[in-house]
Amino acid sequence: MGPRKLRYVIGILCIGPVLIWQLQNPYYTLAVRLVFAGLLLLGLTRCSAPLLLILIQLDLYLTVSTLYAVEDPPEPVISFFCVVLLMLLSRLRSSQELTGVRSIAQLLTSKVHTKRSSSEHAAPMGSDHRLQVAGSEILGVAARSLLLVLAAALMLAILTPDPSSVQEYGLTPSGMHTLSIGLILCAGYLIISLPFSEFHWRHLTPNQAGIYLRSRFIGWLHHDLRGIERRRRRHRRKQAHRHRRAQNHSYSTYSKEAD
Amino acid sequence: MFFWIRELIGWTLLAVSLYLISIALGFAESRQVIQAGIIVVASIAVMRMSVLLIRMNTAARISQQSEQTD
Structure with a gap:
């Protein structure tokens, strides 16, 4: 079984229980179930993690009132690992499509190889150099995403809906909760991603720096x-x-x- | 010399934007979401400008160094 097929199988195994639960949910009308079934088919053919994350958000939006009535909380650990796995699969797929590299091991070895060659002389913007950027980027993005998901899980655990928000702001507790988490995550993302991106920026080659400067100056002038x-x-x-x-x-x- | 001055200004602006974000987080913790949103938008604008300044400065420095070595 190739890595592509393996990814699809893992994706289906991750989303299967969630989607079956969606389709069997008695709170939904037939139209909503049909929409979920259509999204499921799309997800199976495209295996797109963002689509599935939107699906989970839709589910949370529709069942948020019923969740508070349930005494046993849902399994946060399983959901967390499912989301992390989907996110990494999606990132791996998009990076492989961009670079044409078959596996992570190949990506890492090619990175080491190009690092050695680039230390001898400044390489132009060729395919090897593009591979090096993609290899370092994938690790940075994976670390960033993991940190963000951890921060999101922490926020979800700490912040609880405030019933007084309806009187104060005219917002429902879940709306208030979403806004607060969104703001905190936005700030967290900025703070976490800045050191990574600036660190990568310091490794520009003179050619890349020239291209960036020219494109900026053309944009301005x-x-x-x-x-x-x-x-x-x-x-x-x-x-x-x-x-x-x-x-x-x-x-x-x-x-x-x-x- | 100018490179270092620009770099310093960029990082100072970045620190200002992080300070603004901390103010916004304070608002969000006390559940004043609207105020926090306004501050976050302002801080993002400052942060974008500071990052642009730092990146332009770094790119210009690398280009000039390569020209000098050539």
Whole structure:
């Protein structure tokens, strides 16, 4: 079983119980269940963690009043690990799509290799260098995300809804709770992500620094040129997308004919 | 010299924005969410500008160093 299939299987194993619970929830109408079933099918084909996280948020939004009535709290530890796993799978998938690297081990070895070569001379913006940036980024982003999820879990455990918020602000306790957690997480994210991003920024090559400076100066001094270039890039991206779709289509028809 | 002055100004602005965030957290802890939201927006603006200043300064320094070595 390849890593891609393994990821899909783990994703399905993680989301399966949650989604089955959603579909069997007696509080939902048929329309809501159909929406969840559609999202489930989308999730299975695309295996997108953000979609599933939105699904869980929807579930929390719809069942938040019933959760307080239940005496036994839901299993926070299992939910926490499910969310962490989904997040890491999603990050791994997107980074692999960007770099074309098959596994984490390959990513790390290629990083070491390019680090050695870049110490000898400043490498241009080639594929090897892009691999090095992606390798260091994936570790930084994983650490950041893990810290944020830990902070979110702590906030959820500490902050409890305040019943007096309805009288004071016209907000429901759950709305108040969400706003408070959102603000604290936003602040936490900024404070945590700043050292990481600044640390990475110090490792710019002169070529990259020049590109950044030129793009900034063009943005400030020649705004029209920037707009033209952006339109060109969008056009090129669309053309590449069309080309890729045509290639996939021809490949699928060829494989069908071969079968 | 100018690089270090700009870097210092950038980090000072960053410290100011973190101070603003701590004020916002104080508001959020006392459940004054609206006030906290306003302060967070202001602090994010200050932080973005400070980070931009630091990054521009770092990029300019690296570019100039490479030109001098060439």
